[in-house]
Amino acid sequence: MVEKKKLQVEAIGTGTVIDHIPAGQGVKILSQLQLLGTDLRITVGFNLPSKELGLKDIIKVENRLFNETEASELGLFAPQATINVIENYAVRAKFKMSVPEKLEGVFECPNSNCITHNEPVQSSFAIKERNNDIQLKCRYCEKSFSKDIVAGL
Amino acid sequence: MSNPLYQKHIVSITDLTRDELELIVSTAATLKQVPNPDLLAGKVIASCFFEASTRTRLSFETAVQRLGGTIIGFADGGNTSLAKKGETLADSIQVISSYTDAVVMRHPQEGAARLASEFSSSPIINGGDGSNQHPTQTLLDLFSIYESQGTLDGLKVAFCGDLKYGRTVHSLAQALCHFGAEFTFLAPDELYMPDYLLQDFADAGISFKRAEDFHEVAHEADIIYMTRVQKERFDETEYKHLASRYILTAEHLKEAKPNMRVLHPLPRIDEITVDVDRTPHAYYFEQAENGVYAREALLALLLNENI
Numbered sequence: 001m002v003e004k005k006k007l008q009v010e011a012i013g014t015g016t017v018i019d020h021i022p023a024g025q026g027v028k029i030l031s032q033l034q035l036l037g038t039d040l041r042i043t044v045g046f047n048l049p050s051k052e053l054g055l056k057d058i059i060k061v062e063n064r065l066f067n068e069t070e071a072s073e074l075g076l077f078a079p080q081a082t083i084n085v086i087e088n089y090a091v092r093a094k095f096k097m098s099v100p101e102k103l104e105g106v107f108e109c110p111n112s113n114c115i116t117h118n119e120p121v122q123s124s125f126a127i128k129e130r131n132n133d134i135q136l137k138c139r140y141c142e143k144s145f146s147k148d149i150v151a152g153l
Numbered sequence: 154m155s156n157p158l159y160q161k162h163i164v165s166i167t168d169l170t171r172d173e174l175e176l177i178v179s180t181a182a183t184l185k186q187v188p189n190p191d192l193l194a195g196k197v198i199a200s201c202f203f204e205a206s207t208r209t210r211l212s213f214e215t216a217v218q219r220l221g222g223t224i225i226g227f228a229d230g231g232n233t234s235l236a237k238k239g240e241t242l243a244d245s246i247q248v249i250s251s252y253t254d255a256v257v258m259r260h261p262q263e264g265a266a267r268l269a270s271e272f273s274s275s276p277i278i279n280g281g282d283g284s285n286q287h288p289t290q291t292l293l294d295l296f297s298i299y300e301s302q303g304t305l306d307g308l309k310v311a312f313c314g315d316l317k318y319g320r321t322v323h324s325l326a327q328a329l330c331h332f333g334a335e336f337t338f339l340a341p342d343e344l345y346m347p348d349y350l351l352q353d354f355a356d357a358g359i360s361f362k363r364a365e366d367f368h369e370v371a372h373e374a375d376i377i378y379m380t381r382v383q384k385e386r387f388d389e390t391e392y393k394h395l396a397s398r399y400i401l402t403a404e405h406l407k408e409a410k411p412n413m414r415v416l417h418p419l420p421r422i423d424e425i426t427v428d429v430d431r432t433p434h435a436y437y438f439e440q441a442e443n444g445v446y447a448r449e450a451l452l453a454l455l456l457n458e459n460i
């Protein structure tokens with residue numbers, strides 16, 4: 001297994017590997033990762049063969065160890081993906097992504113008349129899964145948006 | 154034991170429980186019967202209208218004065234030095250709330266009242282934040298329904314006109330979900346109740362249906378809640394065609410139940426003809442008057458531990 005992965009996308013010494021992303025969702029996670037900092041060194045593989053998924057995407061972020069909160073923020077786009085935190089070529093932590101209950105300070109509210117745009121507060125959304133869609137509801141203006149609209153995708 | 158609303162912020166109707174809604178309604182009924190000019194004695198209330206709204210402001214200010222409180226504030230925030238100097242709302246509210254016992258505010262942006270509640274040292278009462286919430290309108294609607302029907306439970310309520318953009322309709326329908334209501338909707342396709350709310354009603358176990366005309370609505374409703382179909386949303390010919398179908402006349406009410414009452418958040422333009430005013434079903438002017446009692450009740454409960 002390990003050998004095969006190395007062939008698909010080169011292994012990293014220290015960093016975070018987001019694996020088992022359903023093909024097509026990788027690009028969404030990537031655009032969200034770029035919000036964390038433009039200087040991150042990121043390696044991506046799209047449409048790689050996968051036993052469980054048929055095709056999958058994989059993303060590796062070097063020299064950055066994700067915590068569970070960061071993982072769950074990414075989980076919005078691929079709740080089934082797994083995150084491996086790697087240190088000195090060994091897996092130090094492994095967690096499944098999950099849809100968080102709320103999301104703070106990550107995205108701006110899409111409502112241009114929302115008070116959060118000109119005041120000293122972080123954006124804050126409650127997250128609700130409904131009919132296979134993930135909806136984000138702004139704590140302030142109380143408007144609900146589908147996740148792709150909030151992420152600007 | 155203090156009442157559950159003591160020192161609470163009133164931002165959104167969905168923050169209030171069934172018990173709290175009933176407490177406000179019964180307190181409003183009491184204050185209408187037995188005025189109490191001492192409940193706000195010695196209290197200073199801020200009335201901060203960052204956007205002008207003459208009706209709402211006069212109703213709040215009357216309520217404060219009738220309970221013996223005093224008011225500071227402004228009627229149009231655009232003209233204050235706060236707006237001109239570009240201070241954040243968060244800073245303005247921190248200062249104003251430190252002077253006063255409660256802050257009534259109206260603001261043109263959605264979420265302003267929630268934000269204010271996070272920076273305020275005294276209770277915030279939302280008098281309208283953009284297109285979002287206007288909870289005291291819903292409280293006076295509930296009080297008017299209770300007063301005219303003797304109960305809030307199990308009523309047949311018809312909402313007519315603009316059900317898409319009308320925040321008063323949305324908030325009242327959400328509040329009535331606590332009371333097992335049955336809804337009927339009469340609106341053009343373009344202005345029908347949004348899906349996310351229909352989903353909420355279904356989740357709350359509320360039954361609802363769509364009607365084709367006022368005759369279908371009038372003979373079974375306990376309450377007809379009217380709103381205006383706004384001209385600006387349609388082109389001229391489309392509007393003329395549509396609007397004529399959503400004008401309530403006395404003729405429509407011939408088959409109405411004796412207890413049926415027509416409500417409207419006002420101002421009315423032409424969606425209720427004046428001949429309806431002379432029927433026993435018209436209740437919109439009482440409803441506007443009830444705004445004062447509902448706001449009195451809310452202020453009294455926020456600022457008196459026991460009442």
Ligand SMILES: [Zn+2]
Pocket residue numbers: 109110111114115116138139140141142143264
């Ligand atoms: Zn918002």
